[in-house]
Amino acid sequence: MAKILSAVYRIPLQNMVGNTGFYVYQQIYPIYGIGMTFALNGFPNFISKLVAEQPDETSKSLVTRRAFHILSGLSLVLFLGLQLGSNWIAIRMGDIRLAPIVSAVAWMFIFMPWLATGRGYYQGQFLMGPTAVSQLIEQVVRVGVIIMAAYFSIHRGWDDYHMGTWAMSSAAFAAICSSLVFTSFGLKYLLAPAPLATHPLPSYRKLTKRFIIEGGTLCLVAAVVILLQLVDSFSVMKGLMTQGQLPDVAKSLKGVYDRGQPLVQLGLVVATSFSATLLPALTNALAKRQLIEFKRHTQAMVHVSLALSMAATVGLIVLMPEINRLLFGSLEGTTALRVYVISIIFAALITTYTSVLQSLNQYSAMIIGIIAGLVIKLTLNYTLVVRYGINGASFTTVLSLLVMFIIMWLGSPDDLQQVLLESGYVIKLLAISIGMGIVVLLTSHEIQALVGPAMANNRGTAGIITLIGVVIGVVVFVGGAVATRLFSIREWLVLPYGKRLIKAVAKGKEHHS
Known part of the structure; x- marks a missing residue:
């Protein structure tokens, strides 16, 4: 809450x-x-x-x-x-x-x-x-x-x-x-x-x-994401003014760029809160030296976190013009916000991997990863803002988080590295996410064509498109996950209504047979 x-x-x-x-x-x-x-x-x-x-x-x-x-x-x-x-x-x-x-x-x-x-x-x-x-x-x-x-x-x-x-x-x-x-x-x-x-x-x-x-x-x-925002506070405004923007315009543009923060925060709440329910089981398995159980719980945590963050990110990217208009009343900064929300994927993975590494008392990969990411943000942010405006700031945030995650992933035990590579999980997830994105995008264009240009540009229409897009996106994603067997039973049980879905699928199979 x-x-x-x-x-x-x-x-x-x-x-x-x-x-x-x-x-x-x-x-x-x-x-x-x-x-x-x-x-x-x-x-x-x-x-x-x-x-x-x-x-x-x-x-x-x-x-x-x-x-x-x-x-x-x-x-x-x-x-x-x-x-x-x-x-x-x-x-x-x-x-x-x-x-x-x-x-x-x-x-x-x-x-x-x-x-x-x-x-x-x-x-x-x-x-x-x-x-x-x-x-x-x-x-x-x-x-x-x-x-x-x-x-x-x-x-x-x-x-x-x-x-x-x-x-x-x-x-x-x-x-x-x-x-x-x-x-x-x-x-x-x-x-x-x-x-x-x-x-x-x-x-x-x-x-x-x-x-x-x-x-x-x-x-x-x-404080990983907040530290990146602190770097933005010291460099985005100055970079925009060096680019030639007037102070009032630079302030307004920084305000537009900051719209991305509540979107990323909400995406992270969705992506990490359900996987975090596995943390007590993870700690318990480690305390009892049940290493196979520990690996299963870790796998479930990473899979659920990555799937939810990927679904949230693709949904936000596709629906960003409508979300921007609905929440903030204009389309300013849509490209920068689309880039910025990619942060959700890497921030969710960093949160999940740090939880597992902390339970193993392995801190070195985390510290090296975070410091490396911050150094990249500090060294590139100002230069990229001067060249590309707020799009440059969004790109450096995503790049910093990507570097942090790669270093943590490479510095983690082999079992933890393999979690992402097993059973073609990432390929299945990418295929489902792209499919979902295409369906939601086509739906959004159809609704806009249906209401006509005069109605397409108001907040009410943006709200309707967003709501319908989210519902269709969830249906397509869940359908794809069931069809490709993306999740194990354990992983479905972590998700809201997962138990009901398992029962419904089992009944459907019985009925079909």
Whole structure:
């Protein structure tokens, strides 16, 4: 729910504040996204591992307290760095008026240690409830404040930067509200007098080292797509101006390019959420040394993730003009968005492979892959934006993710490499996806011809074409998957309504025979 909320709110925001207002918000969003990764994924996951390692309750509470102290130091450095460096960051982004928005987002880092240790402690005790509730509160409050800021900007005549400052202040308001979930935890484990240690604890020096290496790696993995967006914030606007665009035009174009982010985010939610249901079974098989079972679960995870991301990507590429008009009210940037959504395939594969590699405690291929991808984005982005505009930025994002995935794939164990190559899976999937794309494209053209040019260019028609296209796409894809035996029984069971489909196919065969 939180992930869908965090992707969907951008659509009404863009419609309310326009391309330039959306640019102002999206320029600073990656800084929020990185803070969110620290407080929600990277550090809580690492702290939960620390807590789970401790032999008794006292040791668990004491190690959590030490983690809180280390994170407090880190958050203070980040807060002061953003506050004191806000002008420098804004100038490097090519727009000094962004400085107050950088200062506004910095306040969320003050609450990061409290949230990360609270979530990490409960996750280490196998309690996911507090993390889930705090995350949902955080997203609801943040999205509410952002939409209110957009509303006031329209009705009170605020300029885009004033709106952006209030919209980014939502991060701090949301952090305060979600921190309340951990009030009793904080009072008991972080602020009360420390109990006497019953077992030797890791020293602050050793813990800090582990935070940097293990926690830092988890943060890096969780923030892959956001880090690429951060590179865009520093180079796309400047590249467009070097290309000869006027500042206002460059801002508007960056806002158009940023339309791709909610589309990719939604695609990733679809592609990875179902395959992630296999993670507990994967960990269980590994713990019991059931290697054949582990390989089967891995195969199911990779196959489901790749199939859903491929289907979502092909659907988005084919229907992009209609989706662009329906959601954002114009066809601007359709080519750039078509290229950008290819990211979904590689980002989904990276997410799935990192889950498996983490369960095997193999971090080197992940770190090398992510660093290599970021280096490519950093070195090529500006040059390609100057030459090809926002299409160049989309291409470098896809290329960076492709390189990250190839390095992770080559650095993974042989069994994990073979998962993609077995039984002609990729060839079958490509054939089904291309077939689906052609059918949806022909359907879209037929509807446009039917309604005539006058009706073809409004949002209502775009909505009808998108809806019909999605339904036909799903039917063709599922039909193709059944006909080619793309999935095993185990893989069908992971998918929504997979069980019903298996029963329906079995009944059909009985009836036919």
